[in-house]
Amino acid sequence: MGRSWCVVIACLIVLFSSVISCHFDEQAVSLPVGFPPLLISENNPYTLAKQELGKRLFFDKNISIDSSVACSNCHLADYAYSDTLALSNGVKGGITDRNSPSLIYSGFSPLINKDGGVVKLDIQALIPIEDHNEMGIHILSLAKRLQSDSTYNKQFIEAFDREPDAFTIPRALAHHIRFLPSPTSKYDNFIAGNEDALTTLEHRGMGLFLSDKLKCGSCHSPPLFTTHEFANNGLYDTYDDLGRTLISADSTDIGKFRIPSLRNASLTGPYMHDGSLGTLEDVVEHYASGGSQHINKDKRIGGFNISEQEEEELLAFLNALTDLEPKE
Numbered sequence: 001m002g003r004s005w006c007v008v009i010a011c012l013i014v015l016f017s018s019v020i021s022c023h024f025d026e027q028a029v030s031l032p033v034g035f036p037p038l039l040i041s042e043n044n045p046y047t048l049a050k051q052e053l054g055k056r057l058f059f060d061k062n063i064s065i066d067s068s069v070a071c072s073n074c075h076l077a078d079y080a081y082s083d084t085l086a087l088s089n090g091v092k093g094g095i096t097d098r099n100s101p102s103l104i105y106s107g108f109s110p111l112i113n114k115d116g117g118v119v120k121l122d123i124q125a126l127i128p129i130e131d132h133n134e135m136g137i138h139i140l141s142l143a144k145r146l147q148s149d150s151t152y153n154k155q156f157i158e159a160f161d162r163e164p165d166a167f168t169i170p171r172a173l174a175h176h177i178r179f180l181p182s183p184t185s186k187y188d189n190f191i192a193g194n195e196d197a198l199t200t201l202e203h204r205g206m207g208l209f210l211s212d213k214l215k216c217g218s219c220h221s222p223p224l225f226t227t228h229e230f231a232n233n234g235l236y237d238t239y240d241d242l243g244r245t246l247i248s249a250d251s252t253d254i255g256k257f258r259i260p261s262l263r264n265a266s267l268t269g270p271y272m273h274d275g276s277l278g279t280l281e282d283v284v285e286h287y288a289s290g291g292s293q294h295i296n297k298d299k300r301i302g303g304f305n306i307s308e309q310e311e312e313e314l315l316a317f318l319n320a321l322t323d324l325e326p327k328e
């Protein structure tokens with residue numbers, strides 16, 4: 001009798017814990033086979049309480065100095081968390097120095113921002129919060145503001161066991177971003193074994209993308225469509241924005257920017273660090289021309305001949321990298 005009770009209790013424990021873990025996976029993120037792991041900080045693992053808090057903060061204009069700009073002003077869910085402008089508008093007429101990127105796959109990047117100047121996602125939000133061209137509020141003033149809102153205070157205590165402060169605010173925001181990935185593009189369906197997921201046009205475009213002639217895949221390598229390296233892709237002869245050099249102080253890094261993921265590229269234009277190329281057609285023409293003669297230009301950017309038909313195929317493939325079921 002005693003033993004069978006033990007068995008029942010053991011079964012209940014197993015059942016209960018598997019329910020909890022299913023719930024966890026569903027809420028967090030499910031990645032296809034072959035994907036690298038998400039970079040999750042030890043002190044910031046997934047919880048539902050943090051998810052709700054991070055999302056609330058991300059869409060809240062009240063976290064900027066004059067309550068006019070939310071993170072979502074420049075990172076719109078409809079555009080894969082980028083926006084449609086070359087440079088974006090922050091508080092008090094401020095304009096950003098760079099083009100607003102998609103954030104959906106930022107959780108995989110070993111270094112954050114186009115120059116890699118931020119060492120982890122968990123602290124990145126301190127920059128837009130304090131930047132005069134973005135949200136323009138001191139983190140300690142923001143912490144006070146949120147502490148005086150009893151609903152926020154309660155949520156922070158639930159999520160982190162401490163009040164809104166310079167530690168918890170950026171970590172809640174990073175948590176929202178980190179768990180956004182939803183690799184559900186036609187390309188992902190194709191890789192998962194559905195051979196019909198790509199049309200003939202898209203499939204040919206994939207071949208071109210990965211070919212030695214175009215070399216796109218050597219920098220934008222699957223599955224994230226980036227190697228995370230810094231490269232000079234030949235945009236300019238002289239760079240107003242020095243890129244990686246601003247961090248490394250090394251002149252061989254002038255004009256090098258973090259290679260961006262091309263997932264959802266159809267939604268993230270205009271393109272490049274300064275939004276100077278309006279469309280994916282413009283981007284392909286840039287690479288076909290071979291770009292500038294800058295001394296740091298990567299050897300893989302040498303120009304190529306591409307027929308109209310091939311260009312159509314390549315563009316079709318880039319468009320097949322759009323997540324079909326993005327997370328909210």
Ligand code: HEC
Pocket residue numbers: 058069070071072073074075088089090091096097098099100101102103105106109111112113114115121124125128129133134135173174177
């Ligand atoms: C006024 C527009 C604007 C606002 C507001 C803004 N951002 Fe950004 N964001 C940008 C721009 C521009 C960049 C590119 C910066 C760079 O790479 O140097 C960026 C970059 C990022 C990155 C780096 C992504 C990567 O993969 O390198 C993250 C993460 C991010 N923003 C999160 C946020 C969060 C969280 C908020 C709100 C606290 C926010 N942003 C508010 C414009 C904005």
Ligand code: HEC
Pocket residue numbers: 114214215216217218219220230231232233235256257258259260261262265268270271272273274280283284287288298299300301
């Ligand atoms: C030497 C490495 C390298 C190669 C090869 C390369 N790229 Fe890039 N690509 C980059 C870098 C670096 C950037 C970012 C430049 C910047 O921010 O100014 C970039 C940016 C882009 C962007 C803009 C993404 C965005 O969000 O702004 C697209 C689209 C793109 N590349 C497509 C391609 C295609 C298509 C090919 C092949 C024809 C290709 N790339 C070949 C390094 C490379």
